[in-house]
Amino acid sequence: MTSIVRSRAERLATFRSISVQLMEMLARWVPTTPEMEPKVLFGRHIWDFAQHADMLGRRTFELRAPLHFTLAPAADYQLLLTELPSVASTADRIALLYQGLLPGLANRYGHYLQTADAILDEPSVRIVERISADIVRMLAQSSELLGELPQFRCANSDQAREFGRREAMVAELVAADAGDRRMRA
Amino acid sequence: MDDFPKKTVRGVTLRADPPRESVFQVVQLDAEMHEYPGMVAQGQRERLHRHMSNEMGSLDIAAQCLSDFPQAPWELRLELARQAWDESRHVLALYRKLRKLGGRKGEFPIANFEWSVTCSLNTLAARLAVQNRTFEAGQLDLLGSLPRHWREAGDDEAAETLEAILNDEVQHVRFANRWLKELVRKEPGALLDVVRALQFLDIANQAISARDGEINAVGTPLATPQGKAIEVNIECRREAEFSEEEIRAAIRKAGMGSILPATDQRYA
Numbered sequence: 001m002t003s004i005v006r007s008r009a010e011r012l013a014t015f016r017s018i019s020v021q022l023m024e025m026l027a028r029w030v031p032t033t034p035e036m037e038p039k040v041l042f043g044r045h046i047w048d049f050a051q052h053a054d055m056l057g058r059r060t061f062e063l064r065a066p067l068h069f070t071l072a073p074a075a076d077y078q079l080l081l082t083e084l085p086s087v088a089s090t091a092d093r094i095a096l097l098y099q100g101l102l103p104g105l106a107n108r109y110g111h112y113l114q115t116a117d118a119i120l121d122e123p124s125v126r127i128v129e130r131i132s133a134d135i136v137r138m139l140a141q142s143s144e145l146l147g148e149l150p151q152f153r154c155a156n157s158d159q160a161r162e163f164g165r166r167e168a169m170v171a172e173l174v175a176a177d178a179g180d181r182r183m184r185a
Numbered sequence: 186m187d188d189f190p191k192k193t194v195r196g197v198t199l200r201a202d203p204p205r206e207s208v209f210q211v212v213q214l215d216a217e218m219h220e221y222p223g224m225v226a227q228g229q230r231e232r233l234h235r236h237m238s239n240e241m242g243s244l245d246i247a248a249q250c251l252s253d254f255p256q257a258p259w260e261l262r263l264e265l266a267r268q269a270w271d272e273s274r275h276v277l278a279l280y281r282k283l284r285k286l287g288g289r290k291g292e293f294p295i296a297n298f299e300w301s302v303t304c305s306l307n308t309l310a311a312r313l314a315v316q317n318r319t320f321e322a323g324q325l326d327l328l329g330s331l332p333r334h335w336r337e338a339g340d341d342e343a344a345e346t347l348e349a350i351l352n353d354e355v356q357h358v359r360f361a362n363r364w365l366k367e368l369v370r371k372e373p374g375a376l377l378d379v380v381r382a383l384q385f386l387d388i389a390n391q392a393i394s395a396r397d398g399e400i401n402a403v404g405t406p407l408a409t410p411q412g413k414a415i416e417v418n419i420e421c422r423r424e425a426e427f428s429e430e431e432i433r434a435a436i437r438k439a440g441m442g443s444i445l446p447a448t449d450q451r452y453a
Contacts, residue, residue: 023251023266024251024255026248027248027251027252027266027269028248028252029248030244030248030249030269031203031245031246031248031249031252031300032203032204033204034204034205034206035206036241036276036280036290039241039244039273040241040244040273040276040277041273043244043248043269043272043273043276044270044273044274046248046251046270047266047267047269047270049266050262050266050267051266054259054263057259068259
């Protein structure tokens with residue numbers, strides 16, 4: 001396999017890992033969120049992340065990696081994904097996910113689109129375009145909820161900003177040892 | 186997986202209620218609910234409110250299964266994720282209709298029986314058997330006849346909402362039927378989990394159900410499980426891939442075996 005194809009598979013497998021982890025995080029948050037409207041928001045987005053993971057996982061197979069090939073992201077990014085599920089208050093959950101993490105993730109998908117070969121990697125491009133559009137909608141839905149129910153606005157917006165700053169600090173999403181882990185997979 | 190908070194209802198140990206915002210009054214027994222007879226205005230709102238709460242519980246259960254069983258086949262996890270989305274939309278649609286009728290969140294008591302039974306079980310096969318294949322299949326029956334009552338009351342919009350929900354529920358039951366077959370094929374011991382789960386459900390049902398002559402919190406006489414008339418939704422149960430034998434059993438359980446033609450070989 002050429003290195004360019006391997007690199008695409010690893011990037012998509014890393015995005016897949018993030019999608020699965022976000023799906024699982026929302027699945028954990030739903031039953032532990034007492035308030036109905038945020039619970040419903042999280043419930044709707046479980047399916048979005050599940051579809052993203054599914055599309056990405058099928059594409060990795062087309063790129064000659066295993067079906068649903070999944071690679072944990074770089075350690076600093078993984079740390080964010082490990083911290084996020086333990087957030088307890090509903091307002092903090094909304095702030096950290098929709099203001100802290102997802103805008104940066106949307107940028108990373110955007111970067112993929114900017115750097116991809118629009119012809120040779122068009123199957124990936126189509127998938128990433130769809131995911132990007134979904135994230136824009138998810139962000140709009142969370143803003144809509146906060147507009148209607150301001151009690152779910154986070155009192156400490158610094159927390160989300162700091163989380164977003166840490167997300168932006170991760171220069172390379174694909175783990176440095178992705179190739180080694182792929183050999184073991 | 187047994188490490189969760191518990192509660193005891195009439196001697197049966199169940200998983201404790203999921204957290205609910207303070208506007209909701211959570212109760213445990215049928216007799217504590219505010220069910221009204223017929224389709225009076227208050228009764229219409231209570232039906233929608235109860236249904237909305239049940240859909241919220243179904244969302245919690247699908248999400249909890251997704252969270253508790255990360256090793257389940259990916260395609261099954263996808264079905265659970267889709268179910269979570271569907272149940273979310275059902276909550277929104279019912280809440281929208283409730284508000285149109287002048288209702289509000291917390292207007293009536295709610296119960297979390299399905300959550301408390303299903304999430305007491307520690308295998309995915311057991312949960313699918315109880316939540317999707319039993320509770321949601323019961324919804325197919327209920328939603329088969331409810332739209333007619335709403336139309337008779339002049340509310341086509343409510344009827345259409347329920348019909349759309351019924352459409353989604355068919356798939357939730359169908360995927361459980363398919364996956365239970367697959368799980369039992371791969372691991373025959375799963376069948377024992379299913380049998381035990383259904384026995385547990387039976388015990389829990391007996392505990393919370395109305396007793397003979399019992400009257401609920403708003404003075405409505407309650408029917409015992411044996412006295413409840415259930416219209417089995419044969420068409421939807423078929424679409425959800427229950428076998429003909431299973432549909433026959435559901436009809437007998439609903440107490441309607443005697444009204445079926447004796448010559449009908451499928452349902453006799």
